[in-house]
Each structure stands twice: as C-alpha cells, then as structure tokens.
Amino acid sequence: MPTDGLDTLIHAPNRLAICAFLAPLDDAEFQLLREALDVSDSVLSKHVARLQEAGYLAIEKRRGMGRPRTWLSLTRRGRAAYTRHVAALRALIDAATPA
C-alpha cells in the first residue's frame, strides 16, 4: 500500500508502464498496450488482473465486425493513484537533486 505517496502496486515496472500508457487515454486496446510494452499476452494479463483487483483498471470486451477486442481503461481510483505515484517520484528526484 502507499508509502510516502509511492504506491507499491503501481511501483512494479510493468504496472507503472500500464498506468503511464493509459493515463492520457480514455481507453486502449489490449493488443496495442502489449505491443507498446513489448511483453507477452500472459505477462500483461497477469499485471492487468492485479490492477483490476485493486480497482485501478477496468476491462471491457467489445464486439465489432471481427473478433471481440479487449479494451482497458484506468478507473478514477487508478488515475488518482497513478497521479499520486508520479508526484511522489518527482518529489523524490527533486529532493535528491542538489539545488
């Protein structure tokens, strides 16, 4: 759980990457995220499931003309947690940087 603003759930590199990718978006397709992060389906699924369990991420299956596609989006809670986490990272870096 959060320590000094840092969120241990988001702190894992792949989960931070997922949140960072989804932050400027309303939603993104699973395959696009997988390509951007350069990870396998199973690795991404595992991290997505952890974020979803924490209520940070929402998953939606949409049916188009082709096969169903999986769309991911940050929840309000996830967006707030990511914003706090990034602010904490910046604060840590600023504190370590000599004036």
Next chain:
Amino acid sequence: MTHQEDGQAADALERAETLASIAASRGVYSRRAAIFTAIWAGAVAGLMVAESGWWFLLAVVGLIVYIAWQRNRAATLREVGTWRELAVAVGLVALLYGLVALGFVGAAQGVPLAPILTGVAVALMLYATMHVAHHRAWARAA
C-alpha cells in the same frame, strides 16, 4: 535516498513519460488525417455552394471512412475539455456554417469563384483548427 534509488526513480519516470507520449500519439489523429479531413470538408462545402448533387455522395463516403477509422482505432485520447474550449468549438462550428452561408450569398450574387473560395476557406479553417487542437491534445497528454 541512495543514488541507486534516485536513478531508479528517474528511470521509472522517464519511461512513464515516454509511454504517455506513445499513447498520446496513438490516440490523436495524424497530420495526414487532418489534411484529408480538411480537403474533404472543403470539397463538400464547395460542391454545396455550386449546387452540385455530388456533395451528398462525398459526405456519405466521408462518413463511411470515418466509421471505418473508428472501428480500427486502438486507443482513444482522454479529452478533458473546459467550458472555454467548448465555447470556442461552438464558435468555430458557427463560423464554418457562416462561411458556407457566405458562399451561397456570393453564388447568388453571381460571384464566379464562390464555390472554390468557399471550399478553400473551409478547408484552411478546418485544417488550422485541427492543427491547433492536435498540438493542445499532445501537450496535455505529455
């Protein structure tokens, strides 16, 4: 905080910013799409002012292309519009309609190049608007 932890935090933040930029680039329409949309809108406006029935066909084709693009997109940019931006958008739409209306008036008064001038004005205005909106969306996402 150790130098190693400091470096890890900086690396994590840098990677996060890089990924946010990549995501934004996938969520925002491309310059090519802006040019295509501006030319299409200009052509539709010009044909309307020229009272050619082809404008309807062109409008339908544009709609089909837009639906196809929507189906193929893989990300949607988060739009957090302000009331001011909404007011500007409404004003721009009114201005576009005004340009077309002006084109009709010009054509009725016998201005020979009214359809072409209307088409060019609409295309230029739409492209400029999309160009500014593109940069604002990009800056907001970064």
